[in-house]
Amino acid sequence: MRMPLSWLAEYTDLPEGTTGAVVAAGLVSVGLEEEDLHGGDLTGPLVVGRVLDLVAEPQKNGKTIRWCTVDVGEHGQMVTEGKHQEIVCGAHNFEVGDLVVVVLPGAVLPGGFAIAARKTYGHVSNGMICAEDEIGLGTDHEGIIVLQRLLGDEKASQLRPGDDAIALLGLAEETVETNVTPDRGYCLSVRGLAREFWHSLGSPAGGYRDPAAVETPAANEAGYPVELTDTSPIDGRDGCDRYVARVVRGIDPTRPSPAWMQRRLTQSGMRPISLAVDVTNYVMLAVGQPLHAFDLDTLSGRVVVRRARDGESLTTLDDVERRLSPDDLLITDGGERPLAIAGLMGGASSEVTDVTTDVLVEAAHFDATTVARSSRRHRLVTEASKRYERGVDPAVTAAAAQLAVDLLVEHGGGTADPGVTDVDRTQPPAAALLDVTEPGRIVGRAYPRGRVVGILRDLGCTVDETGDGTDEAHVLVTPPTWRPDLAGDAPAPDYAEEVARIDGYDLIPSVTPTPSEGQGLTHGQQVRRRVADAVAAAGYDEVLTYPFVGEGSADALRLPENDDRRHAVRLANPLSEERPLLRTSVLSTLVDALRRNVARGQRDVALYELGLVFRPGGPVGTAPLLPVGTRPDAASLAALYAAVPHQPRHAAVVACGQAEPAGWWGPGRPADWSDMVAVVQTAARALAVEVRVEADADHAPWHPGRCARITLVDGTLVGHAGELHPKVLASLELPPRTVAAEFDVDVLTAASEQPVQVQPFSSFPPALTDVALLVSADVPAAAVEQSLREGAGEALESVTLFDVYEGEGIEPGHVSLAFRLTFRAPDRTLTTEEVNSYRDAAVAAATAATGATQR
Structure with missing residues (x-):
């Protein structure tokens, strides 16, 4: 909301020397947000110019500029040559003879932009023909300002080249722009902002003058007939509880709005159009009540406010035909022909034109929710809808209509009808008891x-x-x-x-709170931080994705029909209709982040995310609506909790491209399934949790034979890791050989709850021995490793698989696995005989468990 200081001064007393910065600071002190300050930072010469000649000159870059000769009076004649100003301009919305706004060398525009003569496009341009945004008049940059269109031909005819445009457009006066929060809709008016600034001054007696404090005539039977039949079919809400209608006849359609009104509208960011429209906009800015003016000659004699019917449409003032919803509130002619979408925009059929002489002024109070719904449904935000959806004062309706009638009579030469319509169904605000x-x-x-x-x-x-x-x-x-x-x-x-x-x-005193003796992070929080730190330290970047997926997500991941991950919770009010489901796997949304990075040219990407998944385990019922006045009973609470899906916390990791880049040190290494297994093991190791790795023949969305199943020692599933299925990669548009892992952080949290028994460090030297075992190719290496661990005894410190060989010298269908066993005793140096016995026991256990034979 923009507010010129001169307008503010009409409604509240400004202390001497008050500037825009002072006003903005005062408004901030009472809880409003300063957006910007306009005006007051422009220095001339900024003058009126008349275009005498222009030549279009196409350029090599495809742009066509205009080489203009402009009469700017005595201000800008080039003294050395005695001719009019020559200026390069890129706009095309003006012609010879138009009056424009010209800034001359030596001027400084808002933002400290100094103007000087400079060479451009092969010419020396002595100044600039200005657009609205360049001089702080508005935000439009589609073309330059043409004063005949801005001020009207009558006002423009009184201007002469060289006249001061700063005074003409009110640019010397400061305008304060305030960002109005949704709960402070009354501040979308000078009336509301003036009251707030008055509060910032201490609310001095007599220092505030309410512009809505005007006498209004009582409603009478001679008023224009209005009928309200507007109950919403959705929630029974009444869309209109007050409607004031006033008629002004005999307006001279050729009369422009007064210059002071046009200047204030322009300073407030609105474009002057015609007297009737400008009056309604001016009153809206003044008191916050949107108004609408209908051409009385286009109406049949009765206004009916009702909801739209199925199949109805309306061509609005922006020349867009809009299909109406039964929840749209309409202003209609006799209950049949739609005239306007209430609180949003009027229709073209009853628009006030340049031949309109009789006007029906509407001032109404519309329901905020109804207007907000229509605004979003039609994707149309107007100055009126901004105010209605935040709440308009229902008591100001008649005063706003009276102000508009008075202005139309004064400046349009019209006559107000004695008839006054005021259908008032408003209810006074309810009183509440307050403890002071x-x-x-x-x-x-x-x-x-x-x-x-x-x-x-x-x-x-x-x-x-x-x-x-x-x-x-x-x-x-x-x-x-x-x-x-x-x-x-x-x-x-x-x-x-x-x-x-x-x-x-x-x-308000600032008091530093004294922290109580807390318990620190919970075990679950500590686990999540350690997992995140461990994965990040392994080279993966953390991302955050929204937990919403589309209908085809399960199909893209090739999940089997009987897979529980297909049972997703459907949102009643999704942020996007394309993603109405809650994810059952973090991987289903993490792949979207990977795809976006790859699409933007990133070849080597490694990402991870910790987040909740929603696993109902089957269809979930709708949660019951519980009462708000009393505590729900046990059965109701049980039904509520039963409808909430299980929400475990998972972590997912994806990678593509090079895991180790190539360089002078040698060739690189692409990310493969082993990296995914390693990252899960790293996370578990950070929690001192032992996990087992075994092959998983088929688990979507991973590639069969390249997927590892990771469990706890007791067999509890932790997650899966490996290479994604080629068909999944094709459907997700991901690079070939992309790898991924997903594991259940809650399982690791539970497994890490028991205190870890720290083993004393042995200062005695380790004993290393290698064994090569020949096993059937279908025996998992993890099974052989586990059997070695079980048979080696307590002196075993570690087992490492360091070589896998098959080929010459190896029986077909078999593979040689070479393991390094490390033994260490806490109290002595192990002898060779002891190490050999431990090794032999380990090999014997592997032979018994897997059929392995030592080579």
Whole structure:
């Protein structure tokens, strides 16, 4: 919301020397957000110019520039040559004879942009023909400013080349732009911002003048007929509870809006259009009530507010035909022909044109939810919808209509009809009992009773200090009609916030909290951090993906039809209709991040993610709607928890490309299945959890024969690792030989709960011995390793597979596995005889378990 300081000064007293920065700081002090300051930082010469000649010159880069001669009066004539200003311009929305805004050498535009004569496109350009955004007038950069279109032909005809454009456009005056939060809709008006700035000054008596405090005539039978039949078919909500209609006849359609009104609209970021439209926009900016003007001659004699019917459509003022929903609230002519989507935009059929003389002014109060739904449904955000969906003051409706009528009569030469329509079904805000000590208790600063009551009254609240008649600490507070955010059954926190911000956030004491003696991180948190650190240290980058997947995710991963991972929870209100399901595997969303990185030219990628998966184990019922007034009973809570799916925490890892880059040191090494097994082992080792690795013949989405099943010693499944199936890679558009792993962090958490028994370090030397075992090719190396461990005894420190050989000298269908066994005793140096006996026992155990024979 933009607000010129001169407009602010009409509604509240500004201390001498008040600048835009002072106003912005004052608004920030009462909880608003400063967006920007406009104007006041431009120095001339900025003048009116008339285009005398222009030549289009195509350039080699495909752009066509215009070489213009512009009359800027005495300001800009090149004294040395005695001719008019010559300027290069890239815009094409003006012609010879148009009045434009020209900035001349020596001027400084907003942002400190200094203007000087410079050579460009083969010419010396002595200045610049300006667009709106270049001088801080607006945000449009589609073309330059043409004053005949901006101000109207009548006003423009009074201008002369060389006139000061800074004064003409009000650019010397500062404009404060404020970002209005959703709960402060009343601040989308100068009325609301002026009240807030008045609060920042301490709410001095008589320092605020409400522009809506105007006398309005009472409704009478001569008013334009209006009927409200507008209940929502979705939730029974009434979309319109107040509708004011006023008629002004005999408006001179050739009269432009007054210059001061056009200037204020421009400073506020709106483009002047015509008198009727400008008046409605001006009043909306002034008091926050959107208005609409209908061409009375296009109406049949009765307005009906109703919901849309199936199949209806409306061509709105932006020339777009919009198909209407039964939940759209419409303004209709006689209940049949749609005239406007309420609170959003009017229709083209009843638009005020340059021949309109009789106008019906509409000022209505529409339901915020209804307008918000329509705005999102039609993907149309307007100045009116911004205000309605945040809440418009229902008590200002008649005053806004009266202000518009007065302006149309004064500046359009029209006559107001004596008939006044005001269909009012609004309900006054409900009063709530407030303990005046609550703001102090919540905020932590003592507020005297008189200070609390005074602030509430300054805010516009009605305060009955008798309360409920039983307790002096309580008062009965009725919020003002422009503050729907203060209505509710438990107002204490809301009023405490209001008291705190008006009294001054800077007065709230800063107290450093004293931390209590906590227990530190939980075991689960420690596990997650250690796993994340271990995987990151192994060279993988952590990412965060949204846990939402599409209908075809399970098919892309080639999950079997009977796989539990196909049972996904469907969201009732998904962020995207393309991803309505919750993931049952972290890998299903992690591959999306890998694909995006590869698509952006990254060849060597290694990613991991820790996150929740949602495993219902079958169809999940809908959670019951529980009451909010009382505690649910045990059966209701049980039904609620039963509908919540199991949510274990998983970790997933993916990699493609080179695991070790090539260079002068030698060839690189591509990532393969062993890297995935290693990263799971690394995570388990960081938790001192022993895991077993064995081949898994077929587990989607991994490649059969290149997938490892990883378990705890007791056989509990931890996860899988290996190379993804080629068909999965093709469906996911991932590089060939991409590898991945996914494991259950909750399983590792449970396995690591028991304290680890630290083994004393032995200072005696290790004894190393190698054995080569011949086994059938279908015997897993892990099984042979495990049997060696079991047979070697307590002196065994480690077993390492360091060579696998098959070929010449090896019986077909067999493979030679070479293991290095390390033995160490805690209290002595082992003898050769002891080491040999340990080795022989290990080999014997392997022979018994797997049929291995020593080579």
